[in-house]
Amino acid sequence: MMNRRHFISAAALTGMGAASAMASCATKPSTTTTYHSIPKLKLSLDRIVKETVGLRPFRASGPRIAKEELGSKTIVHNYGHGGSGWSLSWGTGNMARELVLSTGERKIAVIGCGTVGLATARLLQEKGYEVTIYTKDLPPNVTSSVATGTWSPASRVCDPKVAKPEFKQVWEEATRFSFRTFQFLLGINDIAMWVDEYNVFPERQLAPTDLAQGGEAFHLSGLIPERQELSAKQHPFKDKYVSWRSNMMFNIPSYLHHQMSTFVMLGGKIKVHEIKKLEDLDALSEKCIVNCMGLGAKPIFNDEELTPISGQLACLIPQPEINYKLTTKGASIIARKDGIYLGGNGLVGNWDTTPKREYTEKFVDVLQQLMKEMKS
Structure with a gap:
């Protein structure tokens, strides 16, 4: 057993820094005259089946992707993605894999069974590693299961006032790798798919910069289509500023099931084993450990920078004809196979995971008014 004092003091070291200046998503006038016929959502509180x-x-400095030696163990960190974990999971997983490659170890422990942990474990398998995932809970009882599940690689990924300029290049590399990987998952049981995405506002919007509203520090052109501003003749909404683009969406339950099933089919092991302190890591048989714990890393690695931003979702009964994403002032709609999710809030520093009915009521009120004002 290693010296506990040495292990804990080493764990206090922080990882790499992040990010740079903000850029807003480009919006250009539509080059077509296509009318967007958008079906109305059936909205009422009695259709909410889950919150x-x-x-x-x-x-603030961005995800921690770094390697450190703690006693007899090598820890590779891959956590702290804010609202971009689903989108960046493959890209930062690849970076973590490169750090693992430098250790010479062949048996690897991955801590965490969310989207980041599963992607990292799968990437390690591709290089022939023997991988065991250790996790406190399994999906759907993980944070990744209560996300919105859309392509948003810059959402709350860092605070540009704190992150280092060089992080932008790291982010771009991770974003491009993730995007390429998701293209190979399209068409497999709809675990990833393209959908129409609408922004509907009474006034012109810039890319969000406030963390509570999904602040985006970066924009990378050339991956998904840029937003197109629609004229009043091209959409049924009352609001003046309406934009549209195609975007990727992830059907979370089927995606996580696919990832876990593939991981196990290829010889991976999943053990329900909670890591509560550094000594629990020391007790694992693997000498190289990839930390994909998300918020769980805060107490174990003394990461004072890591903080939660909570977001509430209310799930409506599915409507087969509703297959789009929509964002308006105060609420959003994300239509997935398992339900239609209403959201739109973010509370920085909030650890409470108890749903508040008043938030759901606000989402429903805002969207009911939007639907009421839509042209037939």
Whole structure:
């Protein structure tokens, strides 16, 4: 057993820094005259079948992707993605894999069974590693299961006032790798798919910069289509500023099931085993450990920078004809196979995962008014 004092003092070291200046998403006038016929959502509180609160693991300097030696163990960190964990999971997983490659170890422990942990474990398997995932809970009882599940690689990924300029290049590399990987998952049981995405506002919007509203520090052109501003003749909404683009969406339950099933089919092991302190890591048989714990890393690695940003979702009974995403002032709609999710809030520093009915009522009120004002 290693010296506890040495192990804990080493764990206090922080990882790499992050981010740079903000850039807003480009919006250009539509080059077509296509009319967007958008089916109305059936909205009422009695159609809400589930309410959840997810906690996004935010670090002002950006995700921690770094390697450190703690006693006899090598720890590779891959956590703190804010609201971009689903989108960046493959890209930062690849970076973590490169750090693992440098250790020479072949048996690897991955801590965490969310989207980041599963992607990292799968990437390690591709290089022939023997991987065991250790996790406190399994999906759907993980934070990744209560996310919105859309392509948003810059959402709350860092605070540009704190992050280091060089993080932008790291982010771009991770974003491009993730995007390429998701293209290979399209068409597999709809675990990833393209959908129409609308922004509907009474006034012109810039890219959000406030963390509570999904602040985005970066924009990378050339991956998904840029937003197009629609004229009043092209949409049924009352609001003046309406934009549209195609975007990727992840059907979370089927995606996580696919990832876990593939991981196990290829020889991976999943052990329900909670890590509460550094000594629990020391007790694992693997000498190289990849930390994908998200917010769970805060107490174990003394990461004072890591903080939650909570977001509530209310799930409506599915409507087969509703297959779009929509964002308006005060609420959003994300239509997935398992339900239609209403959301739109973010509370920085909030650890409470108890849903508040008043938030759901606000989402429903805002969207009911939007639907009421839509042209037939």
